[in-house]
Amino acid sequence: MSPESGGIDVFIGTVRNATKGKNVIRLEFEAYEPMAIAEMEKIANQAFEKWPVQKVLIHHRTGVLDVGEVPVVIAVSAAHRAAAFDACRYIIDTLKQTVPIWKKEIFEDGEVWVAAHP
Amino acid sequence: MNIKILAFGIAKDIFGGTSVNLELANDATVYNLKYILEQQYPRLKQLASYMVAVNNEYALPGDNLHERDEIAIIPPVSGG
Numbered sequence: 001m002s003p004e005s006g007g008i009d010v011f012i013g014t015v016r017n018a019t020k021g022k023n024v025i026r027l028e029f030e031a032y033e034p035m036a037i038a039e040m041e042k043i044a045n046q047a048f049e050k051w052p053v054q055k056v057l058i059h060h061r062t063g064v065l066d067v068g069e070v071p072v073v074i075a076v077s078a079a080h081r082a083a084a085f086d087a088c089r090y091i092i093d094t095l096k097q098t099v100p101i102w103k104k105e106i107f108e109d110g111e112v113w114v115a116a117h118p
Numbered sequence: 119m120n121i122k123i124l125a126f127g128i129a130k131d132i133f134g135g136t137s138v139n140l141e142l143a144n145d146a147t148v149y150n151l152k153y154i155l156e157q158q159y160p161r162l163k164q165l166a167s168y169m170v171a172v173n174n175e176y177a178l179p180g181d182n183l184h185e186r187d188e189i190a191i192i193p194p195v196s197g198g
Contacts, residue, residue: 013198029197032126032190035174036197060197072198092198100171100190101197102127113128114196118166 005054005077009084011092013072015065025106029062029071032100036060039099043091047076050090051083058091060101071103119144121183123155124190129168132161133191142183148172149179151189168193 015027044056057075065071074091078084095101105112120141125133140154148170156162169192170177176192183189 030126031197032124032171032192035171035190038174096195096198098176098195099197100126100192100195102193103196104127113131113193115194116128116165116196 002054002077004079006079007081007084008075008077009081009088010076011072011074011088012070013092015067015069015071017067019105022107024067025108026067027065027071028104028106028111029060029065030102030104031060031062033062035100040095043094043098046094047087047091051078051087052080053078053083053087056087056091058095060095060099062101119146119183119185121151121185121187121189123151124188126190127193127196128165129162129191129193132159146183147179148177148181148183151183152179155191162191166194 017024040058044058047053047056053076055077059073061071074088076084076088103114105114120139122137122139124137130136142150151170162168171190171192172181172187
């Protein structure tokens with residue numbers, strides 16, 4: 001918290017228990033770590049260029065996560081809420097497109113690498 | 119030249135390991151690499167898409183490859 005900050009927007013991603021009606025048991029996350037960090041830094045810098053934000057936090061876990069656990073947290077502070085909301089949304093949306101992290105959904109009858117196939 | 123290609127996500131399943139080694143012409147490009155990989159591992163072509171990263175940066179098809187480059191196959195990402 002800094003005195004100039006008027007608001008902090010926090011996005012907390014959580015593991016859902018179902019996908020397209022199928023029961024999800026757990027998720028397994030994997031990252032190409034050095035490049036993932038580099039891409040996250042690029043996204044943070046883009047947020048600073050696009051909006052008058054003060055602080056940006058991007059946190060992503062890897063490994064096995066059970067339903068309800070938290071794989072990703074994004075937090076953005078700014079003098080005014082609009083910038084914080086917009087930047088936070090941009091960061092999580094862009095992270096899902098460019099950061100080399102992959103998740104495998106584990107079902108009762110099998111597992112799927114998300115987004116791998118059309 | 120001999121190059122090592124790192125694999126992640128579903129690419130690990132397709133390659134049957136975390137990396138593969140390939141012998142390429144010295145002036146090989148990313149395009150050439152993808153062509154050869156798809157011949158040896160046809161399942162790559164069934165992916166929605168995939169990228170190639172060179173030294174932690176997404177590469178373009180025309181980019182040249184070098185023996186000391188860190189090269190990785192990036193299947194569709196699904197973080198978050």
